Amino acid sequence: MSSSFPFRPTPLVAALLFATAMPAQLPTAARAQAQAAPMLRDYDLPPGPLGATLNRIAREAGLALTVDAALVGQRASAPVRGRYDAPQALRRALADSGLELLPTDAGGYTVRAGAPAASAAPQVVAPAPSAMLAEVRVNAERGAAGGPADGYIARRSTAGTKTDTPILETPQSISVVTAEQIEAQQPTSLVDAFNYTAGVRRSEGADRTTDSFVIRGFQAGAxxxxxxxxxxxxxxNAYDGQQELYGLERAEVLKGAASLLYGTAAPGGVVNTVTKQPTAEPLRELGVELGNRDRRQIKGDFGGKLDEQGTLTYRLTGLVRDSNTFIDHVPDDRRFLSGAIRWQPSAATSLTLQAEYLRNRTDYVYGLAGGVTILPNIHGPVPSSRYTGTPGRDRYAGTNTAVGYRFEHAFSDRLKLRHSAHAFRSEVDFPSTAAAGVSPDGASSTFHESYDRRDRSRAHTTDTSLEYRVDTGAVAHTLLAGMDTTYQSYTTRRASREIATQFNYYAPNYVYVAGAPVPNTYFPDMAGNATGLYLQDQMKIAGRWVVVLGARHDRVTDRQVPVDGETANSKEKTSATTGRAGLVYLADNGLAPFASFSQSFQPQSGVDRMGARFEPTRGEQYELGLRYQPPGSDTLLSAAVYQLRQQNVLSTDPVDTGFSVQTGEVRSRGLEIELRTRIGRSASLIAAYAYTDARVTADTTAANVGKRRGNVPYNTFSAWGEYDFGAAGAPGLRAGLGVRYVGASTGLYVNGIVPSYTVFDAMVSYDTGHWRYAFNLTNLADKAYIASCTYGCFYGERRKAVASATYRW
Known part of the structure; x- marks a missing residue:
C-alpha cells in the first residue's frame, strides 16, 4: 500500500514534461499515419441551423473552415448520417442549400454561393484536413460536449470518457442538466438542479452552505x-460553499464507480459542472428577479468578439442577490462574478483563461432533533421556520476565488493535446450554535453549545492528456493517455462555548450568554498530493459495437499536522490501480444496450490495533443498461440496473473496541429509468424513477448486517412537463408543471423513519421580442416536510415564488 516515488517533480513541471514528451514518444509509423488519409467519423446529425452544423463538424475534426455568417444566414442543414471524413460531412450538410464547399490555397475550406440545388453524392477532395488555416475561428457550438445543449436533451458529454463522446456510446449511466432546464425550473442550488434526475438526491435539507449529494446510496461531495x-x-471541504448555477452551461453526473478518469472519489459517482465559455456570437443579457421573502436579484451575461477577426473572444457573467429564506434569521445573499477570455489563433489552437469570485452570506441550519420532527411529541412537530442558532452572531460568511486556464492544440485531425490548470481558494467565517436532544418535557434540548469556527481551503489541479484517433481495419480507436495532479490543503480553527440554558424548540428565547471559548484541537491541519496516470481506448467496431477499456494508477500522500502541541505529525502514502471495461451495441433504430464494470477508491487515514495503515476503500460496480434515441428525434430514454459494492469499510475491532478493522462492506442495488422527450410540436417531458436498495452486507457487529443505509429511500419519482401554446394561437407562451415524490427512508444517525413526501413545482413564461418574462413556483402547495435526517433532521424548501424579466439583445 505504501511506497515512495523515485523522483518528486512539482505537479506543474510534471504535467509540462508529460505534455511535451508524449508527442515525441509516438512511434514513427503512428506519426506518419496521423498525417495520412483523412479521418473517417460516424455522424448522426439531424437537420438544424446550417451555421451551427458546419461549426460542429469542423471543430470536432480540427478542420480550418471560413464561413461568411451573412451567407449562411437562416439556412437549415441537411441531415448528416453515415461514415464520412470531415469534408464529405460538410458537403452532406450543405446539400440543397445552394452553397458549395471549396478548398483554399492555405489548406483549409470555405463556403460560397453557386452549388447545385442538390448534391446527394459526397465529393472527395484532395487536401488532407491536417493543414490548419491561421485566421479561422471555430467556437464551442450548441450541442457539443463542452458547450450549451439545445433544449433539455444533451447528446454528448465528456463526463464519461474525457473525450467529446455521444452519450449513446458511453457504457455507464450519465445524466445531464442543461442551462435551459435550469432557467426553466429555477432550482435553488446545484443539488436542486438534479431534482428531476434518477438516483441523485440531497444529503441535507434546505442547506445553503454545501453541495452535498447522495448518489446511488452513497454520500458524494467535495x-x-x-x-x-x-x-x-x-x-x-464540504463547507467550501455552493456553486452559482447562473455561471454554468450544464451540470453532469456520472453514476457509479469512476476512479478511472477522476482518481479518488466516492463509489456512488461524480458530479461535474461545465462553466460558461467565451463565444464569438454576440451575447448580451440582463435580468432582474423579485420573489417572496424579500428576494431581489440582478444578473447579466455577456460575450462576443474582442477583435474584428475573432481571435479573442470573451464571456462575463455576474449576479447580485439579497434575500431571506423560509427559516428565521437565515439570509441568502450572494455576489458572483465570472470571466473568461479565449485566444484562438487557428481552428487547431486555443488558450482560455478563466477567473471567478463568489461571496456568500447565509447561515448553516443545524439539524433539528428527531424528537421534535419525525417522532411523536405532545407539542407536535416544531415549525419549519425554527432557527436554533444565535441571531446576530451566527453566520456563514464565505468567499471563494478560482482561476485557471485550458490549452488545446490539434496537431492534426487525429492527434490532440489538452492541458489545464486550476487554483481554488476558500475562506469561511463560520460561527454557529447547536441544539440537540429532547428533554423529558418534550420542548427543550438536552445539549446547547456555541462554536467559533474559521475554515481555509486551498487546491491546485492540473490535467494533461493526448487524444489520438486511428483506424485499424474495421476498428476506429480513440486513444486517451493522461496525467492529472491535485494538491489540497485544509485548516480549521474552532472553539466551543458552553451555554448554561437549554434551547426551547417551541418558544425560543435567543437571549442567553455563551461562556468563554475552549479551543477545539481535535482537527489537524491537513494537506495532500495526488498524481494519477490514466489510459483509455474507445474502440468503435464496424460502426456497431463500442468497446471502452481503461486503467489508471494513483499515488496519494496525505499529511496531518495536529494543533494540540502534543500529537506527532503524520504522513500516509497510498497507491491504487483501478479500471473500467464497457460494451455498447448501436442498432439502426436508436437502441443502444450497454454493459460495464468500473472501480473506485478512497484513501482512509488511521491505523488498526497492530499499527498497520488502513487500505483505501474499494468500490466496484456492475451495470447493465439500455438507451433509446431514435435518429433525428428529440428523445432520450435510459434504463439501467446495477450492483455497487464498497469494501474495506471500517467496523469495530471485536478484540479491542477502541480500534477499527477493515472488514465492513456496503452494497447498493438498484434500477433507474430516465426519459427526456418532445411530444409533438408543443409538449416536452422529463421523467425519472429510481429504486435503490442500499444496506450493510458485512460488519463485525452482527446487528448491523442487513441494515438499510440511512437517508436512502427505496423509491423516488419525478416528472416535469411543459407545453408551448404557440400552436394554440399564443406564440411565446409556455407553462410547466412538475411533481417530485421521495419515499420513506431511515435516518442516517437518527433513529426513526423519515416519512415520504410529494411536492409540486410550476412555471409560466412568455417570450416576446428581446424580452422573456417568467414566474416560478417551487413547492406549489407550500408543503411542510422533512427532506432528510442525517445527524439531525432537516426541513425541505417551503414555497418559493420568483418573478423574472430578462432582456436579450
Whole structure:
C-alpha cells in the first residue's frame, strides 16, 4: 500500500514534461499515419441551423473552415448520417442549400454561393484536413460536449470518457442538466438542479452552505472527492460553499464507480459542472428577479468578439442577490462574478483563461432533533421556520476565488493535446450554535453549545492528456493517455462555548450568554498530493459495437499536522490501480444496450490495533443498461440496473473496541429509468424513477448486517412537463408543471423513519421580442416536510415564488 516515488517533480513541471514528451514518444509509423488519409467519423446529425452544423463538424475534426455568417444566414442543414471524413460531412450538410464547399490555397475550406440545388453524392477532395488555416475561428457550438445543449436533451458529454463522446456510446449511466432546464425550473442550488434526475438526491435539507449529494446510496461531495468543475477536482471541504448555477452551461453526473478518469472519489459517482465559455456570437443579457421573502436579484451575461477577426473572444457573467429564506434569521445573499477570455489563433489552437469570485452570506441550519420532527411529541412537530442558532452572531460568511486556464492544440485531425490548470481558494467565517436532544418535557434540548469556527481551503489541479484517433481495419480507436495532479490543503480553527440554558424548540428565547471559548484541537491541519496516470481506448467496431477499456494508477500522500502541541505529525502514502471495461451495441433504430464494470477508491487515514495503515476503500460496480434515441428525434430514454459494492469499510475491532478493522462492506442495488422527450410540436417531458436498495452486507457487529443505509429511500419519482401554446394561437407562451415524490427512508444517525413526501413545482413564461418574462413556483402547495435526517433532521424548501424579466439583445 505504501511506497515512495523515485523522483518528486512539482505537479506543474510534471504535467509540462508529460505534455511535451508524449508527442515525441509516438512511434514513427503512428506519426506518419496521423498525417495520412483523412479521418473517417460516424455522424448522426439531424437537420438544424446550417451555421451551427458546419461549426460542429469542423471543430470536432480540427478542420480550418471560413464561413461568411451573412451567407449562411437562416439556412437549415441537411441531415448528416453515415461514415464520412470531415469534408464529405460538410458537403452532406450543405446539400440543397445552394452553397458549395471549396478548398483554399492555405489548406483549409470555405463556403460560397453557386452549388447545385442538390448534391446527394459526397465529393472527395484532395487536401488532407491536417493543414490548419491561421485566421479561422471555430467556437464551442450548441450541442457539443463542452458547450450549451439545445433544449433539455444533451447528446454528448465528456463526463464519461474525457473525450467529446455521444452519450449513446458511453457504457455507464450519465445524466445531464442543461442551462435551459435550469432557467426553466429555477432550482435553488446545484443539488436542486438534479431534482428531476434518477438516483441523485440531497444529503441535507434546505442547506445553503454545501453541495452535498447522495448518489446511488452513497454520500458524494467535495469532502469525498466527488465534485468536479470542467473536468478537474473542485473544492476541498464540504463547507467550501455552493456553486452559482447562473455561471454554468450544464451540470453532469456520472453514476457509479469512476476512479478511472477522476482518481479518488466516492463509489456512488461524480458530479461535474461545465462553466460558461467565451463565444464569438454576440451575447448580451440582463435580468432582474423579485420573489417572496424579500428576494431581489440582478444578473447579466455577456460575450462576443474582442477583435474584428475573432481571435479573442470573451464571456462575463455576474449576479447580485439579497434575500431571506423560509427559516428565521437565515439570509441568502450572494455576489458572483465570472470571466473568461479565449485566444484562438487557428481552428487547431486555443488558450482560455478563466477567473471567478463568489461571496456568500447565509447561515448553516443545524439539524433539528428527531424528537421534535419525525417522532411523536405532545407539542407536535416544531415549525419549519425554527432557527436554533444565535441571531446576530451566527453566520456563514464565505468567499471563494478560482482561476485557471485550458490549452488545446490539434496537431492534426487525429492527434490532440489538452492541458489545464486550476487554483481554488476558500475562506469561511463560520460561527454557529447547536441544539440537540429532547428533554423529558418534550420542548427543550438536552445539549446547547456555541462554536467559533474559521475554515481555509486551498487546491491546485492540473490535467494533461493526448487524444489520438486511428483506424485499424474495421476498428476506429480513440486513444486517451493522461496525467492529472491535485494538491489540497485544509485548516480549521474552532472553539466551543458552553451555554448554561437549554434551547426551547417551541418558544425560543435567543437571549442567553455563551461562556468563554475552549479551543477545539481535535482537527489537524491537513494537506495532500495526488498524481494519477490514466489510459483509455474507445474502440468503435464496424460502426456497431463500442468497446471502452481503461486503467489508471494513483499515488496519494496525505499529511496531518495536529494543533494540540502534543500529537506527532503524520504522513500516509497510498497507491491504487483501478479500471473500467464497457460494451455498447448501436442498432439502426436508436437502441443502444450497454454493459460495464468500473472501480473506485478512497484513501482512509488511521491505523488498526497492530499499527498497520488502513487500505483505501474499494468500490466496484456492475451495470447493465439500455438507451433509446431514435435518429433525428428529440428523445432520450435510459434504463439501467446495477450492483455497487464498497469494501474495506471500517467496523469495530471485536478484540479491542477502541480500534477499527477493515472488514465492513456496503452494497447498493438498484434500477433507474430516465426519459427526456418532445411530444409533438408543443409538449416536452422529463421523467425519472429510481429504486435503490442500499444496506450493510458485512460488519463485525452482527446487528448491523442487513441494515438499510440511512437517508436512502427505496423509491423516488419525478416528472416535469411543459407545453408551448404557440400552436394554440399564443406564440411565446409556455407553462410547466412538475411533481417530485421521495419515499420513506431511515435516518442516517437518527433513529426513526423519515416519512415520504410529494411536492409540486410550476412555471409560466412568455417570450416576446428581446424580452422573456417568467414566474416560478417551487413547492406549489407550500408543503411542510422533512427532506432528510442525517445527524439531525432537516426541513425541505417551503414555497418559493420568483418573478423574472430578462432582456436579450
Amino acid at each position: 469532502g469525498t472527492g466527488s465534485l468536479y468543475r470542467d473536468g478537474s477536482k473542485f473544492m476541498v
